[in-house]
Amino acid sequence: MNIHDIKKEFPIFDDKIQNNDLVYLDSANSSQKPRIVVDRIYDFYTKEFSNVGRSVHYLAVAATNLYEQTRVSVQKYINAKDKDEIVFTKGATEAINLVANTFGQKYLSEGDEVLLTELEHHSNYVPWHFLRKAKNIKIEFAEINDDGEVTLEAIEKKITNKTKIISVSHLSNVTGAILPIKEIVQLAHLKNIPVLIDGCQGAPHLKLDMQDIDCDFYAISGHKMYGPTGIGVLYAKKKWLEDLPPYQGGGGMINEVKKEGITYGELPNKYEAGTMATAQVIAFNESIKFMEKIGIQNIEKHEKELLDYGLEKLRKNNSVNIIGNPKEKGGVISFTIEGVHPHDIATILDEDGVAIRAGHHCCQILHDKLNLPATARASFGVYNTKDDIDKLDEAINKCKKIFNL
Amino acid sequence: MNIHDIKKEFPIFDDKIQNNDLVYLDSANSSQKPRIVVDRIYDFYTKEFSNVGRSVHYLAVAATNLYEQTRVSVQKYINAKDKDEIVFTKGATEAINLVANTFGQKYLSEGDEVLLTELEHHSNYVPWHFLRKAKNIKIEFAEINDDGEVTLEAIEKKITNKTKIISVSHLSNVTGAILPIKEIVQLAHLKNIPVLIDGCQGAPHLKLDMQDIDCDFYAISGHKMYGPTGIGVLYAKKKWLEDLPPYQGGGGMINEVKKEGITYGELPNKYEAGTMATAQVIAFNESIKFMEKIGIQNIEKHEKELLDYGLEKLRKNNSVNIIGNPKEKGGVISFTIEGVHPHDIATILDEDGVAIRAGHHCCQILHDKLNLPATARASFGVYNTKDDIDKLDEAINKCKKIFNL
């Protein structure tokens, strides 16, 4: 598969959207879906549908096998040691809630500290805030520097002997900063502190190797990885999944149920209560295969090229102000235009089919720090091209014209 | 739409499965999907995909509108007073966990009692068990009678002045018993006790009117209602959604986020953290429309006919023992055959394309009470016909033959 004409694998680009060719620059929000993923969902529902794991008839057995195949694919893709370390959730947000809730229950008490960073997405803050309310723990935020990065030193500064867990993004969905997660994990482990990585933006764009990174938890959203909505992955080291209490209760996650008490099932069932997002899990296998077929190195390279081209182009564009300047940066460009509010930018760009996002991108702490209520953000996926960036640039010019800049 | 040839709306029946016509009698586990639902998913992903509520570009706006349209459809379908009383979850299991967790946090403390019944699905027991562990509350079980029913009297008997919430099934997924939920709610409300209805089996088969039933909470799984996997609904009275704390934390459910504290969003956002199962919610609208088009009265009537026919047929079949004999019964027939274990029954039936379920159906308490480790279960959906039941009966005969009965 040649990454330079991969657009045609994505049916959404086949037709015009509102008389425009779609210039989709909102992949950090959610990615478009390749044909094979959508076809897989269609075929599963129309030819093979059954619930998983609970019946012994042919369709149920087949569905169960398909479901478990995705687990193995994910395991291999992220190089986890064991397939039982892969837990399916409805998304990264649920994955983080799962960890905060169960780890919090067992290991956090009054006065303990959880260390986050100033660039965390609300999904990696609110679940910890719940514990602050319930258990009187403290939340610390490692600072971002002027380039919009969080350095190892910034993390180190905030670690105390009260720090019980560190939870940080792999890649910022606003500044694009790639955090030194391997080093953070090393440092934390020296002090016996487990680390959760919010991999929402890491997983779609960077090579993942759980055994190398050595993090304790890693959260992924399928819909940002060319997969269906409603499916996510929590990677967790087996020792944690064995040690922590279950999160949701229901069918499938139990061993023995009596009126007096309940014992829970083995991994990975323990964390998969109730009917799961069967079709989505099964189709997610195709997303993984799709990315494997292109090759994550090629994805990284392609997106880096786009980023460099985009940064150069927008820097040349007068009155565009790019947010953050991290040395290690993924395919995200957040920006403002002097005199035009980001929402107006987004509306005007949309008129030409250029889809970007405007707002605080679920990162209010970061925006407070930047002293900006909102930014505009263009983010890339495998299907983007330099042409898309040219169109972005043109649309920005139109924007300035409308606002008489 | 004529219910008697509705099978052709379901693509799964177009082709043979393992050289057999599929006789799908496992709808209580999960229903098959009509073409319009699958097509909707396909079209959404290929022509209209975007994340919901977070961007202002055309696709995002359109997706948000579609997403909210489903909320209104569900509201109307179950006759809720307000669309904000409809919360999307990943399934009924999550819906029940949501209530148990948030109600438990706020209103349960040591010594308080939660009243369930002996026929509850594990999904309506394990979440309460968590509270038993965490808060030292007690769980009481209203008894089933010899017909496999739970009567109003059985509920009343177990209510004490410690009872803080009652949580019962609408329709048993094993005996098919329809519980007198309206009367239970009336009784409970006299004593100021809120009621959660596990509507997993109620919603696909019975007319729902939340304002008439007047329950406080009602949990639904989309995948049992001819909808996609990975989507469910929690109906909750507005006063509860306003009063209870949030469940999961993340993007979309907040109002203002500061380092020191967080305020939560308005309904229904407060309970919809993170990227939701967008495509599934949007396609679920088609499931609702599909059921509306047939008419729930017609569905009830059709399934009642099948049930009566099935019961008559199986009762005539020697050595088949039907579990429970409730006066009000939905389209579920659980049974055993003297001398053949349910798993063997299921395997043998499957050989002829007759898909049933065998096991404890996530109801171990009930099976303990019945003194049966497992039962076989045939359950109906709109697409079933009397012919399907004839085939079930024949396959049972084959089963007996193999086992020399």
Next chain:
Amino acid sequence: MDLKDLYQEIILDHGKNPRNLGKFDNYNKDAKGNNPLCGDNVHVYLRLNENKKVEDIAFEGHGCAISMASASIMTDMVRGKEEKEVKEIVTDFLGMIKEKDSLETNILKDDEKTKLMSLSGVKQYPMRVKCATLSWHTLTSALDNSDQIVKTEE
């Protein structure tokens, strides 16, 4: 859809140079409003005199051109009006943005109506409707002495 309808000269002007921006000392009613999705927020201050007339009105806040222009035009328009009249104008404006083709109130003069109608372009941009209505909801809240922070999400 046409961006020219949305970004009319008058909107751009008021968006860029909002009138009545700031806070004055002797206000006796105020309310906050915000839009959690975009982070826009507004704080409306007003002084109702003994005759229930809006003696002065101003706002603080930040947001897009539409929301700033809307607050600016609104504050201009209601100054000097009686509370009852203000409420009628608000209802009329919100009704127009929601569904009606034009403004119906007799309280406004034709040129005032024209000015307000310049905000009608948002009707074609559903996601932007709340930008136009936030300050109006907040004004109502201030008049009603409501403590609740207005959040525009229908």
Next chain:
Amino acid sequence: MDLKDLYQEIILDHGKNPRNLGKFDNYNKDAKGNNPLCGDNVHVYLRLNENKKVEDIAFEGHGCAISMASASIMTDMVRGKEEKEVKEIVTDFLGMIKEKDSLETNILKDDEKTKLMSLSGVKQYPMRVKCATLSWHTLTSALDNSDQIVKTEE
């Protein structure tokens, strides 16, 4: 796939009238196993004498024809064998169910192998594999004095 392969006469016979069903007094090793998905369970009791020979073995439990027949045949087959031999048989059996075409161990006689091979029909029925293997895993657990309850879900 053929049901005749799965439900061979010998399986039906052992399934209906399992040998060694029950419990005896002077066992010195035991273990429980269960299958949470189907509710099958088994409890294996055995007596290992000073020479590490299985002097007696029995089981309690309930389950489908396959699981009862498997426990029945297994207990028949390992009585009188040494612990080392028993382990070899278990490994050989599990290997056969999982992937190998035949049994390789020299410990069993040909007619014993034929008997065991009657359980190979489950290979075509993946969901039933655990029915056939539960008692075997439980036997291993008993020999190893493991306190863990065996649960068959791969």
